[in-house]
Amino acid sequence: MVIVCKRFLILLPISSSDQTVEKQAESLRNISNMYELDKKKWADAICSLQEKIKVMMEIQEEFMFKVIYKYYFCMILIIICYAKFVLQLMKSDYLKLSFEAHECVDSIPELNNMVFAVQELGMF
Secondary structure: OEEEOOOOEEEOOOOHHHHHHHHHHHHHHHHHHHHHHHHHHHHHHHHHHHHHHHHHHHHHHHHHHHHHHHHHHHHHHHHHHHHHHHHHHHHHHHHHHHHHHHHHHHHOHHHHHHHHHHHHHHHO
């Protein structure tokens, strides 16, 4: 440190308070540089994480689409099986009713002759 008087130029050694201020300034610069580096690292990490999240969401959407597709496919198969079952029941009911009707007709021997007579009347 330099002190200038009107008559003398006095050179004094740097005081401890000046050294403390210098050390604190150096420390502050170091901390500031570390902060900037950390800030950049965090920004890079956040960008990387955002990209990974985006990829995971795309995978999840694709998975959900496959699950939904399989669900609807299974539902369609169940509906088809149920429809076949109902048709089979209807067919068996129809066969049963048809059999009962033939039994009923066959139980009355004269009914056949009456049916033919009525049909002949309608032809004229």
